Amino acid sequence: MxxxxxxxxxxxxxxxxxxxxxxxxxxxxxxxxxxxxxxxxxxxxxxxxxxxxxxxxxxxxxxxxxxxxxxxxxxxxxxxxxxxxxxxxxxxxxxxxxxxxxxxxxxxxxxxxxxxxxxxxxxxxxxxxxxxxxxxxxxxxxxxxxxxxxxxxxxxxxxxxxxxxxxxxxxxxxxxxxxxxxxxxxxxxxxxxxxxxxxxxxxxxxxxxxxxxxxxxxxxxxxxxxxxxxxxxxxxxxxxxxxxxxxxxxxxxxxxxxxxxxxxxxxxxxxxHIGIDQLTVALLVNLVAGILLFIASLDISLALANKSFSEIALPYTFWIVILLFGAMLIYYFIRKGNLNFTRKRKSL
Structure with missing residues (x-):
């Protein structure tokens, strides 16, 4: 200004x-x-x-x-x-x-x-x-x-x-x-x-x-x-x-x-400040890190067992983490969109 x-x-x-x-x-x-x-x-x-x-x-x-x-x-x-x-x-x-x-x-x-x-x-x-x-x-x-x-x-x-x-x-x-x-x-x-x-x-x-x-x-x-x-x-x-x-x-x-x-x-x-946005970002980063570590360890296990990725059944906890990650990502962008809309209305 x-x-x-x-x-x-x-x-x-x-x-x-x-x-x-x-x-x-x-x-x-x-x-x-x-x-x-x-x-x-x-x-x-x-x-x-x-x-x-x-x-x-x-x-x-x-x-x-x-x-x-x-x-x-x-x-x-x-x-x-x-x-x-x-x-x-x-x-x-x-x-x-x-x-x-x-x-x-x-x-x-x-x-x-x-x-x-x-x-x-x-x-x-x-x-x-x-x-x-x-x-x-x-x-x-x-x-x-x-x-x-x-x-x-x-x-x-x-x-x-x-x-x-x-x-x-x-x-x-x-x-x-x-x-x-x-x-x-x-x-x-x-x-x-x-x-x-x-x-x-x-x-x-x-x-x-x-x-x-x-x-x-x-x-x-x-x-x-x-x-x-x-x-x-x-x-x-x-x-x-x-x-x-x-x-x-x-x-x-x-x-x-x-x-x-x-x-x-x-x-x-x-x-x-530490608010809900900061906590959401921190959780998303932790989930991404966890998924990457799981995939890395899975690659090592498949290599030792001489198996391909399609030959194994992933544990249900992995899919829960993926769903949770997707839900949090959607929530984060919806929240940011609502906050931006609110700020624009206040400035009108």
Whole structure:
């Protein structure tokens, strides 16, 4: 699956922090979050901004959700931004519909704003519109610079995982190759639009891969890996909602890069598994080996007795083994066919 993303706008907008968060669940459900912290100086005096996202796997089946309602909740912001919140200010007198300012204990305050979408899924694009009028009219603290603006949204692709999944007999592999604003990967149908816009400057890019704890991390760039931890289930269940996040063990792999023109994150996860398919293959191999050994020993016995193969009666156990081998072979191919059919139906 292509994961070359592009973030661009008509004006020169500076993104202090860009968040990419992928969720892979054991039931084949996939979610992808994008978050942007926009530098306040780069949007000074603007009534609104529009930032466009090119997402190669986006289709008309996808569902896009603004996560403002989640982040205006201080308990959710505390986990997403990894800092306790000293206090919160509302931009609309406490209704919290038009924006809030989160004052963190150890970080600069951040203004969380709701967004609206202009969707062009046929061209794999989403335009995010941010209304800044209330943000500009709000009486910020004297002597302090306006806080940076942050928005976040989530995409449910409603299709197969956005990662590359390779399933083998004894091992399945998940590969992530995530790229941001790599000019050499700009699609031809996007070139003209990029020429009339500007790729947003991204100071720091955060990449979070959240996958079932049954997988092992076998490759990652150690220079960018910050930590690997178990997901805090109770907190993130409130953040995502009970219908999305079921009680299961998930791990979070966090990578970070900064001060680059473009970003790339590559990681590989594997899962060893022994299921009915693996047992069937093992039994088939044992049966074949047993049949071959029997035939070899039979050839030696016939040679010593100066008899031909047609002159002897094979024991009934031999024919039972042959029938069992045939039945297992048929079962194996029928099962593989049913699994492939099920996967195709899920991808439709």
């Amino acid at each position: 292509d994961n070359s993303y592009f973030v661009y706008a008509e004006n020169d907008i500076k993104i202090e922090r860009f968040h990419i968060c992928t969720w892979e669940f054991s039931n084949d459900k996939t979610l992808v979050e994008f978050g942007c912290e926009v530098n306040a100086e780069s949007i000074a005096n603007a009534d609104g901004i529009e930032i466009k996202f090119f997402i190669p796997w986006l289709s008309s089946k996808a569902t896009v959700t603004d996560f403002y309602s989640r982040l205006q909740d201080t308990s959710n912001s505390r986990f997403i931004f990894n800092d306790s919140i000293a206090y919160q200010k509302s931009l609309d007198g406490g209704e919290n519909r038009n924006g809030v300012i989160q004052h963190f204990s150890g970080k600069n305050e951040l203004c969380i704003l709701p967004i609206s979408f202009g969707k062009n899924f046929g061209e794999h694009k989403i335009s995010v519109q941010v209304n800044l009028k209330i943000y500009n009219q709000f009486q910020h603290e004297q002597g302090k610079q306006k806080p940076n603006v942050y928005f976040r949204f989530c995409i449910d692709p409603n299709k197969s995982p956005v990662s590359v999944v390779k399933k083998g007999i004894t091992r399945s592999t998940i590969l992530y190759d995530i790229k941001l604003n790599q000019r050499r990967n700009i699609p031809e149908d996007l070139l003209n639009e990029i020429l009339h816009h500007r790729l947003c400057t991204v100071e720091t890019c955060f990449c979070f891969n959240i996958i079932p704890n049954t997988h092992d991390l076998v490759f990652v760039d150690n220079s960018t890996l910050k930590n690997v931890r178990t997901l805090e289930y109770q907190s993130f269940q409130k953040y995502l909602g009970e219908q999305l996040l079921k009680e299961e063990d998930l791990i979070v792999v966090f990578n970070k890069k900064e001060k680059l023109d473009s970003y790339t994150f590559f990681s590989i996860f594997t899962k060893e």
